[in-house]
Amino acid sequence: MSFDGRKEIRNFVNESQANKVDIAANFAVYANRQDINRFLALHELFKLQMPVKGSIVECGVYSGSSLFSFAHFSGIYEPSNYHREIIGFDTFQGFPSWSDKDEFEPSRGIFRIKQCKCGISKKSLSRR
Numbered sequence: 491m492s493f494d495g496r497k498e499i500r501n502f503v504n505e506s507q508a509n510k511v512d513i514a515a516n517f518a519v520y521a522n523r524q525d526i527n528r529f530l531a532l533h534e535l536f537k538l539q540m541p542v543k544g545s546i547v548e549c550g551v552y553s554g555s556s557l558f559s560f561a562h563f564s565g566i567y568e569p570s571n572y573h574r575e576i577i578g579f580d581t582f583q584g585f586p587s588w589s590d591k592d593e594f595e596p597s598r599g600i601f602r603i604k605q606c607k608c609g610i611s612k613k614s615l616s617r618r
């Protein structure tokens with residue numbers, strides 16, 4: 491089974507009897523191939539940076555998917571590395587403007603989170 495687009499996923503989630511916790515725990519059932527591929531790419535990126543000392547800083551976290559993925563990977567692969575902090579920044583206002591060098595022109599404010607649905611501003615990043 492695979493999904494072509496967000497609308498199809500949304501319909502599948504809406505029709506599902508599962509609660510939100512079950513949906514999150516079984517995310518592979520509800521995610522599409524691109525989402526899983528992205529998650530795996532983040533995993534590869536995380537492994538590549540493991541030999542490097544220091545923290546991970548994400549500038550522009552949006553919904554926090556990458557940020558929390560890195561926090562989970564850090565907890566799994568290096569549970570006793572107390573020096574690795576996973577730090578995220580965001581204005582949650584979306585992109586204010588773009589440069590002439592940008593290859594596409596996103597709408598001003600694209601990726602803005604009007605109402606934080608994910609609770610990222612409240613959720614602390616605990617790796618353990």
Ligand SMILES: C[S@@+](CC[C@H](N)C(=O)[O-])C[C@H]1O[C@@H](n2cnc3c(N)ncnc32)[C@H](O)[C@@H]1O
Nearest residue numbers: 550551552555556579580581582583584585601
């Ligand atoms: C494309 S999204 C980020 C996606 C995220 N990195 C991911 O992997 O899912 C861009 C984010 O950058 C944020 N942003 C844009 N300009 C910013 C700035 N000057 N400072 C902090 N965050 C900013 C936006 O609010 C938006 O959430």
